[in-house]
Amino acid sequence: xxxxxxxxxxxxxxxxxxxxxxxxxxxxxxxxxxxxxxxxxxxxxxxxxxxxxxxxxxxxxxxxxxxxxxxxxxxxxxxxxxxxxxxxxxxxxxxxxxxxxxxxxxxxxxxxxxxxxxxxxxxxxxxxxxxxxxxxxxxxxxxxxxxxxxxxxxxxxxxxxxxxxxxxxxxxxxxxxxxxxxxxxxxxxxxxxxxxxxxxxxxxxxxxxxxxxxxxxxxxxxxxxxxxxxxxxxxxxxxxxxxxxxxxxxxxxxxxxxxxxxxxxxxxxxxxxxxxxxxxxxxxxxxxxxxxxxxxxxxxxxxxxxxxxxxxxxxxxxxxxxxxxxxxxxxxxxxxxxx
Amino acid sequence: xxxxxxxxxxxxxxxxxxxxxxxxxxxxxxxxxxxxxxxxxxxxxxxxxxxxxxxxxxxxxxxxxxxxxxxxxxxxxxxxxxxxxxxxxxxxxxxxxxxxxxxxxxxxxxxxxxxxxxxxxxxxxxxxxxxxxxxxxxxxxxxxxxxxxxxxxxxxxxxxxxxxxxxxxxxxxxxxxxxxxxxxxxxxxxxxxxxxxxxxxxxxxxxxxxxxxxxxxxxxxxxxxxxxxxxxxxxxxxxxxxxxxxxxxxxxxxxxxxxxxxxxxxxxxxxxxxxxxxxxxxxxxxxxxxxxxxxxxxxxxxxxxxxxxxxxxxxxxxxxxxxxxxxxxxxxxx
Amino acid sequence: xxxxxxxxxxxxxxxxxxxxxxxxxxxxxxxxxxxxxxxxxxxxxxxxxxxxxxxxxxxxxxxxxxxxxxxxxxxxxxxxxxxxxxxxxxxxxxxxxxxxxxxxxxxxxxxxxxxxxxxxxxxxxxxxxxxxxxxxxxxxxxxxxxxxxxxxxxxxxxxxxxxxxxxxxxxxxxxxxxxxxxxxxxxxxxxxxxxxxxxxxxxxxxxxxxxxxxxxxxxxxxxxxxxxxxxxxxxxxxxxxxxxxxxxxxxxxxxxxxxxxxxxxxxxxxxxxxxxxxxxxxxxxxxxxxxxxxxxxxxxxxx
Numbered sequence: 016x017x018x019x020x021x022x023x024x025x026x027x028x029x030x031x032x033x034x035x036x037x038x039x040x041x042x043x044x045x046x047x048x049x050x051x052x053x054x055x056x057x058x059x060x061x062x063x064x065x066x067x068x069x070x071x072x073x074x075x076x077x078x079x080x081x082x083x084x085x086x087x088x089x090x091x092x093x094x095x096x097x098x099x100x101x102x103x104x105x106x107x108x109x110x111x112x113x114x115x116x117x118x119x120x121x122x123x124x125x126x127x128x129x130x131x132x133x134x135x136x137x138x139x140x141x142x143x144x145x146x147x148x149x150x151x152x153x154x155x156x157x158x159x160x161x162x163x164x165x166x167x168x169x170x171x172x173x174x175x176x177x178x179x180x181x182x183x184x185x186x187x188x189x190x191x192x193x194x195x196x197x198x199x200x201x202x203x204x205x206x207x208x209x210x211x212x213x214x215x216x217x218x219x220x221x222x223x224x225x226x227x228x229x230x231x232x233x234x235x236x237x238x239x240x241x242x243x244x245x246x247x248x249x250x251x252x253x254x255x256x257x258x259x260x261x262x263x264x265x266x267x268x269x270x271x272x273x274x275x276x277x278x279x280x281x282x283x284x285x286x287x288x289x290x291x292x293x294x295x296x297x298x299x300x301x302x303x304x305x306x307x308x309x310x311x312x313x314x315x316x317x318x319x320x321x322x323x324x325x326x327x328x329x330x331x332x333x334x335x336x337x338x339x340x341x342x343x344x345x346x347x348x349x350x351x352x353x354x
Numbered sequence: 355x356x357x358x359x360x361x362x363x364x365x366x367x368x369x370x371x372x373x374x375x376x377x378x379x380x381x382x383x384x385x386x387x388x389x390x391x392x393x394x395x396x397x398x399x400x401x402x403x404x405x406x407x408x409x410x411x412x413x414x415x416x417x418x419x420x421x422x423x424x425x426x427x428x429x430x431x432x433x434x435x436x437x438x439x440x441x442x443x444x445x446x447x448x449x450x451x452x453x454x455x456x457x458x459x460x461x462x463x464x465x466x467x468x469x470x471x472x473x474x475x476x477x478x479x480x481x482x483x484x485x486x487x488x489x490x491x492x493x494x495x496x497x498x499x500x501x502x503x504x505x506x507x508x509x510x511x512x513x514x515x516x517x518x519x520x521x522x523x524x525x526x527x528x529x530x531x532x533x534x535x536x537x538x539x540x541x542x543x544x545x546x547x548x549x550x551x552x553x554x555x556x557x558x559x560x561x562x563x564x565x566x567x568x569x570x571x572x573x574x575x576x577x578x579x580x581x582x583x584x585x586x587x588x589x590x591x592x593x594x595x596x597x598x599x600x601x602x603x604x605x606x607x608x609x610x611x612x613x614x615x616x617x618x619x620x621x622x623x624x625x626x627x628x629x630x631x632x633x634x635x636x637x638x639x640x641x642x643x644x645x646x647x648x649x650x651x652x653x654x655x656x657x658x659x660x661x662x663x664x665x666x667x668x669x670x671x672x673x674x675x676x677x678x679x680x681x682x683x684x685x686x687x688x
Numbered sequence: 689x690x691x692x693x694x695x696x697x698x699x700x701x702x703x704x705x706x707x708x709x710x711x712x713x714x715x716x717x718x719x720x721x722x723x724x725x726x727x728x729x730x731x732x733x734x735x736x737x738x739x740x741x742x743x744x745x746x747x748x749x750x751x752x753x754x755x756x757x758x759x760x761x762x763x764x765x766x767x768x769x770x771x772x773x774x775x776x777x778x779x780x781x782x783x784x785x786x787x788x789x790x791x792x793x794x795x796x797x798x799x800x801x802x803x804x805x806x807x808x809x810x811x812x813x814x815x816x817x818x819x820x821x822x823x824x825x826x827x828x829x830x831x832x833x834x835x836x837x838x839x840x841x842x843x844x845x846x847x848x849x850x851x852x853x854x855x856x857x858x859x860x861x862x863x864x865x866x867x868x869x870x871x872x873x874x875x876x877x878x879x880x881x882x883x884x885x886x887x888x889x890x891x892x893x894x895x896x897x898x899x900x901x902x903x904x905x906x907x908x909x910x911x912x913x914x915x916x917x918x919x920x921x922x923x924x925x926x927x928x929x930x931x932x933x934x935x936x937x938x939x940x941x942x943x944x945x946x947x948x949x950x951x952x953x954x955x956x957x958x959x960x961x962x963x964x965x966x967x968x969x970x971x972x973x974x975x976x977x978x979x980x981x982x983x984x985x986x987x988x989x990x991x
Contacts, residue, residue, distance in 0.1 A: 033708065058550035059521075172638050202413035203577060207621030207634030229551060236623035259625060273555035274625050276580030280603060283559050284584070287552035290520040306552075426888045449818040453890040460888050468881040472903045481899070482889040528885070535889060 019046035020088055020190040020223050021070070021108070027082035028062070028069045034295040039065040039078070041247035047191060047223040047240075052213070054238030054255060055227045056270075058291050062247040063227045067193045070225070071110050072100045088190050106136040109184035113196040115176035118183060119168040125152075126164030129183055136187050151182040154220075156212045174205035178212070188220060195227045210237050231270060235259045243267045246292055246302035253327030261337045263321075263329040265309045301332065309333045358401035359571050360425065360458075360539055365434035366595075367395040367420050392642050394420040396595040397434070399669075402539070407565065407572040409586030409603070411579060413618075415642045416592040419543055422575045426460035426541040427453035438539065456486050459532035463544035465524035469516040475527050476502075476512030483534045501530040506560060522553035526560065533564065539571045546581060558585060579622055583607055588675075591615045594642055594650040597669055600677040611678040614651045649681070659687025712984040719980035725973035733788040740782035741767050745937065750777045756951070759958050772958040774948060780958060783944055784966045790940040791970070794851070795921035798858035802920075803913050805859060806866025811905070813867070814874035815897055825871060828864045836861040840923055844932045854933060858920050869912045873905035907985050914978035918971045925967055941967040 028040035040062045047053045057063040069080050072095060085093045092103055104110075112118060120128055129148035130141060139147070145164065152160035155178045168176055177197055184192045194213075198206040214237060217224055228234060234241055234255065241258045243251040243266065251264035262268040269287035271277075278284055289306040292298065298305055304314035313332040321329050323337075369392040395417040402408050410418040423429045424436055427444035430451045436443050444453045462468035469478060479501055480494040489497040499509035505526040516524055525545060532540060542561070546554040562585060564570060576582045582589055582603075589606050591599040591614065599612040610616045617635040637654040640646055646653050652662035661681050669679040681687045714720050732739060742749050742765065754763035754777035762768050763777070771780035813824040831839070843857035877883060878901065886896045921941075927933040928942025929949075939947070941963050948959025 033711075058552060174638060202639060203579075204413060204618060204621045204635040204639070207623070208636075210623065211634050230623075231551065232623040232625045235625045270551050271625060273552060274580065275555070275558060275584035276624055278584065280584050280586075281562065283562065284555040286555040286559055288556075290522055290553060291550055423888075427890070428884055428888045450816075451887075453888060456889065460885065462881045462885060464881060468885050470882040470886075470900050470904070473899070481895065482891060485889075485891055485895060531885070531889075 018048050019086075020049050021225070022046040022086040023066070023070065023083070024086070025083040026066065026069060026085065027080065028065050028074055029079060029081045031077040031079075032295070037294045038247050038297075039294060040069060042083070043242075043244070043247075043249050044083075045240075045242050045249065045252060047225060049190070049223055050217050050221040051239045052217050052224040052226055052237055054234030054241045055225055055244065056229065056231060056234050056241060057244035058229055060246070060291050060294060061244040063229075063244050064195050066244070067110070067195050067225060067227045070193055071104055071108060072096070073110070102136070105132065105189075106187045107189050108191045108193065109187075109189045111177070111180050111184050111192060111194040111197045113199055115173070115180040116168065118180050119176060121168055123167075124164065125166055125168065125171075125179055129164070129179075129186065132183050133186050147186065148182075151185050152179065154185060154216070155179075155182045156208070157182065172205075174201050174209065177201060177209060181209070181213070181216075185216070185220070185222065189222060191223045191225065193225045193227065196229070197226075198233065199228065199230070206233070213237065231259075231274065232276075243270075246297055247294065248302070248330060249328075250303065250330045251328065253323070254325055257325050257327060261335075263323060263327065263334040263337070264331050265307045265333075265335060266303045268335055269306075301330075309335070357404065359404040359406075359439060360400075360402040360573075361435075361437040361440075362398060362400040362402075362421075362425070363435045363437065365395060365398050365421070365424060365431040365436060366393070367417070367424060367429060368393055368432045390643055393595050393645065394642060395424070395431075398592075398595075398597055399434075400590060400597065400600070402571060402573060404538075404571055405569055406588065407574055407586045409582035409589040410573060410575045410592060411577065411582050411589055411618075412592035413577060413639055415594060415639055417595040417642070418575045418592050421592075422460070422541045422543050422573060425539075425573055426458055427451065427455065428460070456482070456488075456535050457538045458541065459535050459537040459539075460541040460543065461525075461528050461532050461545050464548045465521055465528050466516075466548075468528050469524055469531075471516055474513050474515060475519070478516075478527065479512070479531045479534050482531065483536075486535070488534070488536055497534070498530075501534045502527075504533065504564070505530045506556075520553075521549050522556055525549060525557050529557075529560065529564070533568070537570070539573070541573045541575070543575045544577065545574075547576065547578065554581070561585060579607075579619065580624075591618070594640065594645050596650060596666075596679065597677075598651065598679045600669065602675055605673075605676060611672060611676070611683070612651075612680050613655045613657055613682070617654075649679070657682060657687060661687045709984060713980055716980055719976055722973040722976035722980075725969060726977055729788060729970050729973065730792065732785050733792045736782075736785040736789045740779070740785045741765070742779040742782040744778040744783040744786055745939070752777050756956055756959075758956075759962075771962045772956075774944075774959045775951070780944075780962050783939065784941070784963050787939055787941040787944045787963060788966060788970065790934065790938055791921045791924060791942070791967070794855060794858070794924045794934075794940065795917045797855045798862065798920040798924070799913055799917040801855065801859040802863040802916060803866050803909065806863035806868075807870045807902070807905075807909060809863070810867040810870030811874050811897055811901060814871050814878050814905075815893070815901060817878075821871075824867070828867050828871075831864045832868065836919070836923060837926060840927060841930070841932060844927055849932070849935055851934060851938060854924060854927065857927075858923055861923065862916055862920065865912055865916060866909065869908055870905055873908050874901050877901055877904045908982075911978050911982040911985065914981060915975055918974035918978070921967070921974075922971050941970075 024044050026040050026043045030037040030039055043066055045053060055063045055066060068074055070085050074080055080093060084091055087108055095103060126145060126148060130144040133139065133144035133147050149160045149164060152163055157163055157175065157178050198209050210233065213224060216222060226238060238255045241252060241255045242249045245266050251258060251262065251267045258267065259271065262271055272285040273287060275284060287306055292302055300315040301318045304310040311333055318330050318332045321331060321334050371390040398421060410421060412418045420429065424431055425443065428451060430444050430446045438455055438458055443455055443458055444451050476498045479498045483489045483497065484491055484494050498512050502509045502512060507523060507526050546557050549557060565572065574582060574585055586603050589601065589603050590597045591612065593614050599615045610619055620633045621635055635654055648664050648666050649662040652658040667679045667681045669677045670684055672678050672683050751764045754773050755775050757763055757769050757773040759770060759772040760768060763773065769779050773779055809824060813821040840857045840861040843860055844854060847853040847857060883896065883900055886900050924933055924940060925942030928940050929946040933942050934940050944963035945960050952960050
């Protein structure tokens, strides 16, 4: 796609540790178009969060972005530093963290913080900035936004704080918002509210989201496209529905199969054997091979990126053949369309 | 009719946060706060039969963890009784809770916090049984090896420390520690919530195997509706300290009765293909410090009427083995 | 097949962690120098009878002709008094070695006893909570609000002179630091799940206290202990300087400084100054070692 607002190409992020160089992100590539939501899925240690931090230039020593390029609105921001990066961050690209208190100062009123955030990138009066902050709060579905501006973060619930964090990220209508497990700490009913708002925001404002999460259910309900990461690499990518319906990489298939909701209660769940590997101790070739039922002799060498229909890819020597009848489509009935 | 192994009888738990000295002085000057009372669990009754697994589901502040800790003898109820095999699980001794039985064991959510980092895992598993003469000191090593083998860990690793294991392995160790006490009832507090997706299935399978082999009874606490559906025979849905619905699993998931249960089911994202429209529950979860009057769910409930504000609906039978606490079942909300 | 064992390769072993500790510790050259000083001081104190050219407290080896020799002069014993002699003809260098010995014994003894007492008190307060905790901790707070030196002075005045009396006074003046540190660390640990798991097993109270709570509250105590040994040495020196410490038959660095104080203004600086430098070096070195151990043990500083 040429209309990508964010393009990440062969990103390499490494950490220097006692155990040697850890390749937390090893050749990750993806792109997001305007108004689209990309789900970046993976388990702990897969490099999904580090990818998000790398894009925003938030990697600190002993880590560094060692290679690749990050193109935002046609501008290469990979090597931007200091003031130049700060001008981009917050204005053209913003971040929402798992814990909203990462961005909210506990001793300042919401309004004070949001006004400061507005004026960091726009020369406007305090009054105009306040109006903009209020509009942003209203946009993310916060009731009585004017009053919330005068509240302190601790007076809001976790879900409200996360909405404030999203509103703050939206202040300058950035091209992309990177969200790192933003609903993981929230209750399901509150998570549902936020996911619904985000979907609406992406459709209405054209802001693209990179939604970093471990939760397949969230991604399958929210995202347009999916990148599944394992041990620092994207092992599978493609349109969300297509990947969920018919995964091509054995790891994606294993993850999907082990979700209990899709099985007869009380039956044994198909499980992915073994545990997630330590980055310090990755097997050569395909990192998933030791846990993979389909592994064959070729898996000791680095697997190729295989391309399939709909722009789908899988990083695998022996990708799974597509199924004609998607095994999981039965759940589509559980979602009602908007009335 | 199987006899109840665990009998929870009109149990409530309140936590009182007393002001400290400074706050009391401030209070004298008219600026302090009064004692705050958190009503974590309010008037809950539930029985668990031998060999049964009951799921406790709810969002934060619903009291499921507090109820679990009372069953495990970590807290004592403020009102009501919890009887295990007709004897109380714990008693109050001074300001502390003294647990009276070893036959109820608990498994915590976070296996990184629930294992003492400075004790070898073999010793962690052995110390309870040795202290209670379930096994003699000289047989402890073989006993530990047996327990570790049972949860799918190589017994050769019993001289290692917790930090040498992954999250899923640590949860297996925690399960081995509980099993080593030869429990009849396991309280599992979100046992897979902090594990990676691919590891969750391993631990759930292990639990189901053990349940079959050892004829275990379980109270399975989780916020994850899919996980609870998979392992439980009956499910209790909790909201702000009360059980709002209790039913056999299959019936509950097929036809939820309480408006909260229905709303919860609809707001849960699921792995699936197709249109993605959420019908999230409106509003926030109220604080258990200051719960709404009447039915706690009424401010968020689309069917609420004046009666819901006035009186709290009791958990009433709506069918064989099915209970729901909603005025809609008992004469309407007017 | 039931759930697969699947054990990942072992991550770390104990010896690697120790190696990590040392590699973190040696990042600061000052701390390494301080450690060398501490080791040297301890060695000299332990080996004093063999290293010192003279036994400064054996009256028979003293010669009044050697009194107040300047540093570098050769006395009647036929060896050079590198740091001079005092009014009784004692070799200052030998006196410092023996004084160090006394000071270290007092410091380490006081530190150890204070550690045991304070840790127990703090642990009990944290474990039992409620009223017991409130009473113990108010007493500790009260005591910490008084200067340690004042408390020690009063106690020594009450108990009288002597090694054990002095140690007792120092312990009473210092256990409160250990109690508060233990209480803080143990209260934080007390809330963790593994303690809850131990209580719900249930394990006996002493098991929970000494096998679970104590070992996890220890790391910050190691740091306090190092620093408190140094504080004990300094406190003992102060008391001795004021004439309330050890009798002159068991001189420590403090009494040596006091001993030469009257000559300080008459130009015979060495009798006081050299023991003073020895005291300062010892105390500063121990503190530097403690600081570095603290920053290495602090998980926020390590990766």
